[in-house]
Amino acid sequence: MKKIIAAVLALAMVACGQKNIPLDPEVEVGPYTITNISSGIYHIQDYNTANPAGEEFDAEGNKTHFNNCSDMYLLVGKTDALLVDLSNRIRWADNAEESLRSIVSDRISDKPLTITFTHNHGDHTGMMPAYVNDPDVKFSLPRKDFENLVSRFPGVKYEMYDDGKKFDLGGISVTSVEVPGHTAGSMVFFVDGLNMLLSGDAIGSGHGVWIFDLESFKNYIGGFENLMSYINDKANNIDKDALRIYGGHYWQKDWFPELGDDTFGMQYIYDMQELIKQVVDGTAKTEPSGLDHRTIDTYFRNGQAIIAWNAAFAEQYRAEK
Numbered sequence: 227m228k229k230i231i232a233a234v235l236a237l238a239m240v241a242c243g244q245k246n247i248p249l250d251p252e253v254e255v256g257p258y259t260i261t262n263i264s265s266g267i268y269h270i271q272d273y274n275t276a277n278p279a280g281e282e283f284d285a286e287g288n289k290t291h292f293n294n295c296s297d298m299y300l301l302v303g304k305t306d307a308l309l310v311d312l313s314n315r316i317r318w319a320d321n322a323e324e325s326l327r328s329i330v331s332d333r334i335s336d337k338p339l340t341i342t343f344t345h346n347h348g349d350h351t352g353m354m355p356a357y358v359n360d361p362d363v364k365f366s367l368p369r370k371d372f373e374n375l376v377s378r379f380p381g382v383k384y385e386m387y388d389d390g391k392k393f394d395l396g397g398i399s400v401t402s403v404e405v406p407g408h409t410a411g412s413m414v415f416f417v418d419g420l421n422m423l424l425s426g427d428a429i430g431s432g433h434g435v436w437i438f439d440l441e442s443f444k445n446y447i448g449g450f451e452n453l454m455s456y457i458n459d460k461a462n463n464i465d466k467d468a469l470r471i472y473g474g475h476y477w478q479k480d481w482f483p484e485l486g487d488d489t490f491g492m493q494y495i496y497d498m499q500e501l502i503k504q505v506v507d508g509t510a511k512t513e514p515s516g517l518d519h520r521t522i523d524t525y526f527r528n529g530q531a532i533i534a535w536n537a538a539f540a541e542q543y544r545a546e547k
Contacts, residue, residue, distance in 0.1 A: 256325025257316050263472070264420060266398055268333060270298040270326075271476060272313045279477035295477050296349045299424050300330060301417065303395025307334035309341045310415060310424055311474065315352030323356040340364045340393065342402075344426020344474060345409040346371035358382060366391070368402070370411025389452065403456045407446025408435055414453065421465045426474040429453065429498060430490075434532025438521055440539045443505075450502055457495070466492040482530060490530065497529035504528055505535075508544055512537065 250262040254274045261269045272295050273279035279295035296313040309330060316322030330339065341363060343350055357363045358379055365384040367376065376384055389404035399418040405428040406412055412428035429435055429450070437443050457464050471490040479485055504510035510526040515534055517523075524537040 255329050256321045257319035258322075258325055258329060260329060264417075264422065266302045267417065267420075267422070268300040268302075268329075269472065269476070270300060270313070270329060271295050272298075272316055272322075273477075274319075277318055280480060294349065295475060296352070297472070297474055297476050299415075299472065300333060301393075301395060301398050301400060302334050302337065303398040305337065305396030306394070307337045307339045308393050308395055308400060309339060311343055311350045311426065312341065312353040312356070314349045315355075322353065326353055326356050338362070338364070340366050342366045342393075342413075342415075343368060343371070344414065344424070344428060345412040346375065347409065347427070350426065350474060366393070368404070368411040368413045370404075370406065371409050372411070401456075401462075403453055405429060405446075405449035405453050407437055407442050407449045410442075410445065412449070416456070416462070416464070419463065421468040421470060423469060423471045425471050429471075430494070430532065431473050431475040431478055434525065434534050435498075436522055437533060437535040439536075440543055443535060443539065443543060447502060447506070450499065454495075454499065469495075471495075494530045497531035498533075501526060501528035501531045501533055505533060505540060506544070506547070508540075 252259060252261045257272055257274050257277065259271050259273055263269045271279060273293055277293050278291070279293050281289055282291035284290050294314070297311065298313050299310040301308045301310070307330075319325075339362070341357060342365070345368070359381065361383070363383070365382055367384055367386055369386040369388050373386055376382065387402065389402065391402040393400040401416045401418055402413045403416065404411065405414050408427045412426060414426060414428050415424040416422070417424070427435065435446070437446055456462055457466070469492045471494060473479070473490070479490065501510060505526050510528060513525050513527065515522055515525050517534065521536050522534045524535060524540070526533040526535060526540070
């Protein structure tokens with residue numbers, strides 16, 4: 227898997243308006259790999275040298291290795307810390323919970339920790355056992371995805387929130403924007419002033435967004451309009467040329483080798499916006515997904531963007547429309 231290197235990240239920081247601050251090198255702790263992607267912001271992926279992220283194939287094209295690595299983002303301000311997502315449930319290493327807690331505690335010191343989620347899927351909430359019984363941790367939960375689940379964890383300190391929630395960490399501010407479709411309450415997070423978007427799987431986990439039924443596609447149309455409204459609102463100070471997107475399964479961007487060590491940017495957003503229109507009017511390019519999934523049988527493609535959905539549902543949508 228291609229890795230972000232410090233030189234590229236330093237250039238990205240300059241493009242985002244930051245000073246060229248040296249970043250910590252990429253390190254492994256237990257089953258995790260941590261990359262310092264900006265001052266006080268860490269990208270934590272559940273892979274290591276022994277279990278690399280992504281896919282490997284033999285000479286005949288047979289898959290010999292697969293780790294659907296899922297991503298977490300730790301943001302450490304002057305007064306508070308925020309952890310976005312809790313990755314896959316790690317069962318291939320014995321020390322996952324201890325490793326994750328040490329990664330976080332070593333970087334936040336004694337600052338209060340809040341944990342939030344991009345959405346309620348097991349590959350993004352998997353490591354909840356590491357924190358669910360910690361009285362010093364607060365969970366901040368997107369309402370639509372989590373309001374019917376908190377009763378399972380009676381001892382947890384939590385709050386519910388909706389579109390537009392702001393997390394003030396002291397020097398770092400994060401704004402949530404609701405983009406339903408992949409799930410009913412999927413959230414993305416803008417790091418204010420840094421032109422950094424933590425997208426989870428809402429607009430594409432790394433190479434495309436998975437949509438599971440007809441109603442979800444309808445939600446996605448509205449959710450994407452909400453995203454575009456936020457980006458286009460001048461009050462939010464988004465520099466479109468500098469925008470960088472960090473998805474929920476970062477390794478999947480290797481489907482687009484032309485990116486190199488860079489991330490997706492605004493062109494991905496534009497390609498997705500056009501793709502939604504093409505799916506609606508029936509002009510999108512399609513191909514079989516090849517996925518082992520009973521519903522998601524088709525890739526709808528435009529430029530960098532992919533909507534992984536169902537051909538029959540797409541026809542039904544157009545017939546109803």
